[in-house]
Amino acid sequence: MAAPQGAPAASRLLMSGNEAVARAVWESGARVATAYPGTPSTEMLETLAGYPDLYCEWSVNEKVSLEVAIGASMAGSRAFCAMKHVGVNVAADALMTLTLTGTVGGLVVAIADDVGLSSSQNEQDSRFWGRFAHLPILEAADSQEAYEMALYGFELSELFQCPVLLRMTTRVCHVRAVVAAxxxxxxxxxxxxxxxxxxxxxxxxxxxxxxxxxERERRLREFSEDSPLNVLHPGTDRRVGFVASGPAWLHVREAFPASPVLKLGLSHPLALAKARRLAEMVERLVVIEETEPLIENELKAAGIDAHGKDILPRFGELAPATIRPAVLRLIGEAVPEPATEAHPVFPRPPTMCVACPHLGVYYTLSQLRNVIIAGDIGCYTLGAGHPWNALDSTICMGASMGMALGLDKGRAASDANKKVVAVIGDSTFLHMGMQGLADITWNRGNVTVLILDNRAVGMTGGQDNPATGRDIRGNPAPRIDFAKLVEALGVRRERIRVVDPYQLPVLFKALREETKIEEPSVIITNQPCVLIGDYEKLNPYRVIDEECTGCGNCFEVGCPAIHLTRREKVVKPSGKEVELMFARIETEACTGCGLCVQPCAPEAIVHLAPVIKPVVPIRPL
Structure with a gap:
């Protein structure tokens, strides 16, 4: 990322929710901003790094990120920390004590919930943390509110001397709208x-x-009742009223524009008096909240009758198409048939990029037999899919290490001869994997660890980490040497290999040999992500049609640049029927990595002949 270029002048700007939060943080006078990349929160820090006059960092994990922000607040600076919902699990140790110490400089913690699981392993509701830690929660419905609430969060933090949680969701994070900045x-x-x-x-x-x-929570509860962020819209159709927060508020207004709605911007502590007033105005009260019934349960605990998850799903986004039929059934109205039927969309499962260095790793792992493979969080999690089917587990950041050790130590008699392999990316290893490897070496686990060093946090857009040699603004920074690091964590030097993942025979030999050794070993792959500047594109390949036998070996690599042109069933002399698969390489996409060449039995894949342009003589003037 380039150095800060200066912020746009105050005006109406088209911004995503993430960009709007970043703008507000900068305008607030914050001096420190931290995060660990994680969809859907990543762009907050990426945007902030483009602004001048504040320190920004990608931290090694969310706990460290929050701790840096806490330190800045202790020093009397306004500070900001961003993370996705599962990141709070990592940061919780610091958060649950921070609620006791409180803050000095305003501290806003933006938490991006992935409602609908666009890019996450679960759909946990971060509003629990406000209740667990007795902290205020702001919920934005759109980009303008994200901007205003981030600004307001610093004021609220300094007023009550505590961190303020700003709950975002995937839709608010990524949808763009005009923001008055x-x-x-x-x-x-x-x-x-x-x-x-x-x-x-x-x-x-x-x-x-x-x-x-x-005592602070008691004062916050009183404050919430009078907060301008909690607005009761009276409406005219009193058959049903709604309590809503975040983007669900907009969906309610679209589905039932005439109904009374209590719009919660400061959703915790809950403005119970306003909710009670709404309940007295309407025949039925419905809580529209994504995902857990937290507000619904609090209303019921206070003696306020309310519907919610009894008529609405507990997972996924609550769009108007979901809200309207559920509420119409509740009030006894007919549910109209959809005007048009949704057309089925051709399935497009996620896959790795063309020439991704992980392709060779998973092709090789898929060729191994009698092996259990513990995976981790990152774009390499796609190795669990077709055509590799080369991961047996993925739980959370860094879990491959501990789970591999558990698979080794807890193996059944039927697994006695199986090898245990852990696969983890470079950033994930630094985030939460180092402790697991130390546990493997300390407890003498029989595990082979693959560290996929592609010099980027690939899944979230190629951000830098402590092993890339660059900071968040692209400036040179110390670079961690994985070979030295894993040796320091207890792996014997003889059991550490650095391998080019594009060299399949070398990678296969290393894996086969290391899995035979009954002690901890580490194989580090060392080629960059194809989407970052470090990657060098080579002359592409093509398939010689008349040489292709349809063996299909190249498809097992899983490169999206290899296309199927036709299938053909033939009967072998043995009488067995086989299906031949003939290939074509999309030369515009091919980067010339050479992975597909190596398993090609008939040697039908060759370099595309370079186009030689004729030299046109220049006429003298």
């Missing part, structure tokens, strides 16, 4: 003040802070 206001740091009773959370100090936390 302003100017940056400079806010110098006020300085760190020594106060061990507040900042040193030994049991005695923590016990004295707990009553302060509950």
């Amino acid at each position: 302003g100017h940056r206001v400079d806010r110098p740091a006020t300085g760190f003040v020594k106060d061990p009773a507040r900042w040193v959370m030994v049991p005695g100090n923590a016990a004295r802070r707990i009553p302060l936390m509950y």
Whole structure:
């Protein structure tokens, strides 16, 4: 990423929710912004890195990210931290103590929930953290609100001396809208003040802070009742009223424009008095919330009768097409048939990029037999799919290490001869994998670890990490050497190999040999992601049609540049019927990596002949 170029002037700007949050953070005078990349939150920090006058970093994981922001707040600076929903699980250790110490400089933590699981392993609801940690939660419905709430969050944080959670969702993060933006206001740091009773959370100090936390929550509850972010729209159709927050508010207004709605911008603590007033106005009350019934349960606990997840799904987005028929059935109205039938969409399963260095890894793993493969979180998780089917598990960031050790130590008699392999990416290894490898070496696990070093956080857009040699703004930075790192974590030097994943025989030999050794070993692949500047494209390949025998070996590599031209069934002399698959290479997409050439039995794949342009003599003037 280039160095900051200066922010656009105050005006009406077309922005995604993520970009709007970034703009607000910059305008707030924040001096420190941190994050670990994770869809759908990534663009917040990417955008902030383009603004001047504040420090930005990609942290090694979400816990460190939050801790850096906490330190900046302790120093009296406004600070910002962003993460996706599952990232809060990693940061929770810091968060649950931060709620006791409180903050000095305003601290906003943006949490992007992946409602609908666009790019996540679960759909957990981050609003639980506000209740668990007794912290206020703001919920934006669109880009303008994301901008305004991020700005407001710093004021709220400093008013109550606590972090403020800004809950975003995938739709708000990525949908663009016009935002009325302003100017940056400079806010110098006020300085760190020594106060061990507040900042040193030994049991005695923590016990004295707990009553302060509950008193703060009581004041926040009173504040929520009068907050301008919680608005009761009276409406005219009193048959049903709604309580809604986030993008669900917009969906309710579209589905039932005449109904009363309590729109919650500050959704926790819940404005119960306003909700009770709405319930008294209408015949039925329905809570529209994605995904868990948190508001619904709180209303019922307060004696307010409400519908919610009894008529609406507990997962996925609550679009008007979902809300309207459910509520119409509730009030006894007929549900109209859809005006048009949805046309089936041709299935397009996710796949790896053309010439991705992981293709060779999974092709090789798919050729191994008698092996259990523990996978991890990243674009390489796609190795579980066709044509490789080369992953047996994926749980969370870094889990491949511990799970591989557990598979080794807990193996059944039927698995006694099976080899255990763990596959993890470079950024994921630095995020949460190092501890797992230390556990493997310390406890003498019989595990072979594959670290796929492609010099990028590939799945979220190619961001830098501590092993790329660049910081968030593209400036040179120290680069971690994986071979030295894993040796320091206890792997013997003889059991560490660095391999080019495009050299299939070398990779296969390394895997076969290391899995035979009954001690921890590590194989590091060392080719860059094809989507970053480090990758060098070579002369593409093509298929000689008359030489192709239809063996189909090239398709097993899984490269999207290889296309099927035709199928043909033939009967072998043995009487067995086989299907031949004839290939063509999309030369415009091919990068010349050579992976498909190596398994091609008839040697029908060759370099595309370079186009030689005739030299046209230049006439003298």
